[in-house]
Amino acid sequence: MTTTRETAPAQPERGPGAGPAPDADGGKALEPGATRGRTSIADVVVVKIAGMAAREVPGVHDMGGGLSRTLGAVRDRVPGGRPQLGRGVKVEIGERQAAIDVELVVEYGVPVPDVARDVRENVIGAVERITGLEVVEVNVTVNDVHLPGDEDPAGAGDTRVA
Numbered sequence: 001m002t003t004t005r006e007t008a009p010a011q012p013e014r015g016p017g018a019g020p021a022p023d024a025d026g027g028k029a030l031e032p033g034a035t036r037g038r039t040s041i042a043d044v045v046v047v048k049i050a051g052m053a054a055r056e057v058p059g060v061h062d063m064g065g066g067l068s069r070t071l072g073a074v075r076d077r078v079p080g081g082r083p084q085l086g087r088g089v090k091v092e093i094g095e096r097q098a099a100i101d102v103e104l105v106v107e108y109g110v111p112v113p114d115v116a117r118d119v120r121e122n123v124i125g126a127v128e129r130i131t132g133l134e135v136v137e138v139n140v141t142v143n144d145v146h147l148p149g150d151e152d153p154a155g156a157g158d159t160r161v162a
Contacts, residue, residue, distance in 0.1 A: 059110035063088030
């Protein structure tokens with residue numbers, strides 16, 4: 001005895017942009033959840049990710065220019081204050097792309113071009129992996145070099161009592 005199964009007629013292959021596939025009744029099915037709606041990412045999200053990624057690179061002592069570092073050191077010393085991860089980072093974000101500017105202070109003795117390259121690679125990798133945005137450029141500005149024995153701005157490293 002042979003059994004047969006009814007099968008639905010073969011559907012033609014559908015390419016990208018063909019719209020939703022018809023359902024069993026011939027009507028239009030809803031699009032998959034991943035394509036319904038839009039995702040937008042705030043600038044501050046990319047700033048924080050880029051700041052963390054830049055700080056992870058060996059040879060980076062601090063981030064930002066002189067005034068922002070001084071204010072940041074004071075803010076970091078306030079009880080309950082949190083370090084500002086975005087200090088020294090500026091971003092421009094489009095719908096699918098981001099451009100990032102990073103200001104650094106490097107440790108004395110480390111090759112600046114190597115640190116800049118490593119910061120670029122780390123920032124691009126982290127931002128693209130976490131946000132899905134394409135990073136079109138990371139501009140690195142080295143504002144200062146931290147010398148052995150230098151004190152932190154605003155006396156942050158000074159523990160003497162006057």
